Amino acid sequence: MKPATKAICVLILAAAMLLLFAPSALAADADEVYVNNVKLDANYPYWVNGDTAATKTKPAGGYNAYFDAASSTLALSNAVLHTTYFDGAYRSMVYANGDVSILLQGQNNFTYASAAYEYIIGVRGEGGLVLAGNGSADFQITLSYADAQACAVYAADTMLIYGCGITADLQAAYAAVGILSDRDIFFLDGYADIKTTARHSNGIYSLNSHLEVRGGSLSVTAVSTNESAFALTGDEVYLEGGEGVFRAYGPNVAHGLVFYDKNAALYRRTLYLYGGPVGAFVSHGYRERQRRVHFNGRAGVRGGSAERKRDVFVDVGGKGWTAGINGGAHVRLPLCAIRRVA
Numbered sequence: 001m002k003p004a005t006k007a008i009c010v011l012i013l014a015a016a017m018l019l020l021f022a023p024s025a026l027a028a029d030a031d032e033v034y035v036n037n038v039k040l041d042a043n044y045p046y047w048v049n050g051d052t053a054a055t056k057t058k059p060a061g062g063y064n065a066y067f068d069a070a071s072s073t074l075a076l077s078n079a080v081l082h083t084t085y086f087d088g089a090y091r092s093m094v095y096a097n098g099d100v101s102i103l104l105q106g107q108n109n110f111t112y113a114s115a116a117y118e119y120i121i122g123v124r125g126e127g128g129l130v131l132a133g134n135g136s137a138d139f140q141i142t143l144s145y146a147d148a149q150a151c152a153v154y155a156a157d158t159m160l161i162y163g164c165g166i167t168a169d170l171q172a173a174y175a176a177v178g179i180l181s182d183r184d185i186f187f188l189d190g191y192a193d194i195k196t197t198a199r200h201s202n203g204i205y206s207l208n209s210h211l212e213v214r215g216g217s218l219s220v221t222a223v224s225t226n227e228s229a230f231a232l233t234g235d236e237v238y239l240e241g242g243e244g245v246f247r248a249y250g251p252n253v254a255h256g257l258v259f260y261d262k263n264a265a266l267y268r269r270t271l272y273l274y275g276g277p278v279g280a281f282v283s284h285g286y287r288e289r290q291r292r293v294h295f296n297g298r299a300g301v302r303g304g305s306a307e308r309k310r311d312v313f314v315d316v317g318g319k320g321w322t323a324g325i326n327g328g329a330h331v332r333l334p335l336c337a338i339r340r341v342a
Contacts, residue, residue, distance in 0.1 A: 028098040028099065028127065029072040029098050029099050029100075029127075030072045030096040030097050030098035030099060030100040030125075030126070030127065031069055031072070031097065031098065032067075032069070032096075032097055033067050033074050033094065033095060033096045033097070033100065034085035034092070034094070034095040035047050035065045035067075035074070035076075035079070035081065035093075035094055036065075036079075036081045036082070036083045036093060036094075037083045037084060037085045038051065038052065038053060038054055039054060040054050040065060040066075040067035040074070041054075041067065041069055042069035042070070043056060044056055045066055045067045045068065045069065046058055046059060046063045046065070046066055047063060047064060047065040047066075048061070048062075048063055048064050049064045049078075049079060049080045050080075062077070063075075063077065064076070064077055064078055064079040064080070065077070065079055071101070072096075072098065072099055072100050072101060073100070073101045073102075073103060074094070074096065074100060074101070074102045074103070075102075075103045075105060075133075076094075076102060076103070076104055076105065076108045076135070076137070077105040077106050077108075077135070078105070078106035078107060078108065079108045079109070080108075080109050080111075081093040081094065081108070081109065081110045081111070081122075082110075082111045082112060084112065084120065087124075089119070090119045090120075090121055090124060091118055091119065091120050091121065092120075092121040092122070092123070092124035093110050093112065093120075093121070093122050093123070094110075094122065094123045094124065095124050095126075096124070096125045096126060096127070096129075097126050098125075098126055098127040099125070099127035099128040099129075099157070100125050100127065100128075100129060100130070101129075101130040101132065102123065102129070102130065102131050102132070102133075103132055103133040103135075104131065104132070104133035104134075104135035104136060104137055104164040104165075105133055105134070105135040106135045106136075107135065107136055107138065108135060108136065108137045108138070109137075109138050109140075110122040110123075110137060110138065110139045110140065110141070110152070111140045111141075112140075112141045112142075112143075113141070113142040113143070114142075114143055114144075114145070114148070115143075115144045115145055116145055116148075117145045117146075117147055117148055118143060118145070118148055118149075119148070119149045119150075119151075120141055120143060120148075120149075120150050120151070121150075121151045121152075121153075121154050122137070122139045122141065122151070122152045122153060122168075123137070123152070123153045123154070124151075124154045125154065125155045125156060125157075125159075126156050127155070127156055127157045128155065128157040128158045128159070128160075129153070129155035129157070129158075129159045129160070129181075130159075130160045130161075130162070131153070131159070131160070131161045131162070131164055131166070132160075132161075132162045132163050132164055133163060133164045134163060134164070135164060135165070136164060136165030136166065136167065137164070137165070137166055137167075138167045138168070139152040139153075139166075139167070139168040139169070139170065140168075140169055141168075141169075141170045141171070141172070141176075142170075142171045142172075143171070143172040143173060144173055145173055146173050146174065147173065147174045148172050148173050148174055149172055149174055149175040149176070149198075150170045150171070150172040150175075150176045150177075150196075150198070151170070151176070151177045151178075151180050152166070152168040152170060152177075152178050152179060152194070153166065153178070153179045153180070154177075154180045154181070155180075155181045155182070155183075156181075156182050156183075157181070157182065157183050158181065158183045158184045158185075158186070159179070159181040159183075159184070159185045159186070160185075160186045160188065161179075161185075161186070161187045161188065161189075161190060161192070161216075162188045162189050162190065163188075163189045163190045164190045165190055165191045165192070166179070166190070166191070166192040166193075166194070167192070167193045167194070168192075168193075168194045168195065168196075169195050170194075170195070170196045170197065170198070171197045171198070172197075172198045173198065173199065174198060174199050174200065175198050175199065175200040175201075175202075176196040176197060176198035176200075176201050176202070177196065177202040177203075177205050178192075178194035178195075178196050178202070178203045178204055178220065179192070179194065179203075179204045179205070180202070180204075180205050180207070181205075181206050181207065181209075182207050182208055183206070183207075183208060183209045184206060184209045184210055184211070184212070185204065185206045185210075185211045185212070185234070186212050186214070187211075187212070187213045187214065187215075187216055187218065187242070188214050188215055188216065189214075189215045189216045189242075190216045190217075191216055191217040191218070191219075192204075192216070192217075192218050192219070192220070193219045194218075194219070194220045194221070195220075195221045195222075195223070196221070196222050196223065197223040197225065198223075198224070198225065199224065199225050199226045199227050200224065200227050200228050201222040201223055201224045201225075201228070201229040201230070201248075201250070202222055202229075202230050202231075202233060203220035203221065203222045203230070203231040203232060203233075203246070203248075204218075204220055204231070204232050204233070205230070205233045205234070206233065206234035206235065206237075208235065209234070209235055209236070210234050210235055210236035210237065210238060211232065211233075211234035211236070211237045211238070212237075212238040213238070213239045213242050213244065214242065215242045216242045216243075217242060217243050217244070218242065218243070218244040218245070218246070219244070219245045220232060220244070220245070220246045220247070221247040221248075221249070222247070222248045222249070222250075222254070223248075223249045223250060224248075224249070224250030224251070224252065224253070224254060225250070226250075226251065226252065227250070227252060227253070228250065228252065228253040228254070229248040229249060229250040229253070229254040229255070230248060230254075230255050230257075231246035231247055231248045231255070231256045231257065232244075232246045232256065232257045233257075237257060
């Protein structure tokens with residue numbers, strides 16, 4: 001099978017998974033994208049680094065971006081991106097006007113620095129978003145204006161990450177989010193190494209639904225310069241595979257894991273949580289009911305133990321070590337889970 005054919009098969013599989021996990025999530029397919037402020041569509045689908053316009057035919061030296069409008073698939077191959085498209089509200093280095101699949105090939109670099117008031121996004125999808133491929137994307141965004149905000153990857157609908165690598169170092173005066181979705185986020189495979197530094201700092205954030213990790217490796221660090229830092233946040237958080245280290249640091253509120261209102265957080269492989277002065281993890285409840293956190297694999301909690309909001313119970317089977325939680329509840333962890341992590 002040719003490499004290009006394999007790549008298309010990967011995206012078809014990823015898109016099928018997205019339909020399986022969230023059948024009602026998808027909106028209209030994207031029929032155009034902007035890459036480095038250059039429009040790509042069915043008529044002009046190719047772009048090369050440094051060019052200010054797309055081309056109809058494949059360049060002799062190859063392309064750095066190619067948009068297949070028939071499948072709403074954007075391939076990025078060693079793309080160098082530093083210019084934004086303005087949609088009336090946000091500035092994005094890659095923008096899609098609907099559901100889109102992005103195939104990462106090679107090393108793709110997103111770089112932006114500004115001292116003006118801006119909300120800068122690396123990849124912005126107005127519908128569902130699939131990130132796949134055997135390549136990677138690196139986001140380096142620095143915004144110094146007092147109210148500036150930065151985000152590496154955003155989807156208005158369900159997001160699925162499969163097989164690729166994502167690294168990000170975001171620094172913004174007011175707010176920074178590494179990976180953000182208005183709905184579900186599924187991390188199935190690959191790796192992510194994300195650091196956000198801002199007054200309000202979030203590593204991975206599922207705004208209105210749940211965040212699910214089924215494989216791969218995640219390292220997320222959220223640093224707050226003043227207000228809040230949350231490494232991993234969602235209504236419901238399920239860590240059912242893979243490995244993760246989630247750190248949050250700051251002078252006020254800092255949590256490695258936050259889940260709101262609904263179900264539980266499940267840990268089944270290797271997980272480390274680092275918290276600030278308040279706690280390593282926290283559940284904020286809006287309903288008068290219990291929420292339960294299950295540690296089913298190796299897990300280590302460090303930094304203020306945890307904070308109880310309303311009724312939260314943390315369970316593991318067998319003998320273990322018990323640490324107090326603010327508010328009178330307890331965390332119980334297997335003895336083999338306690339490790340020293342630098």
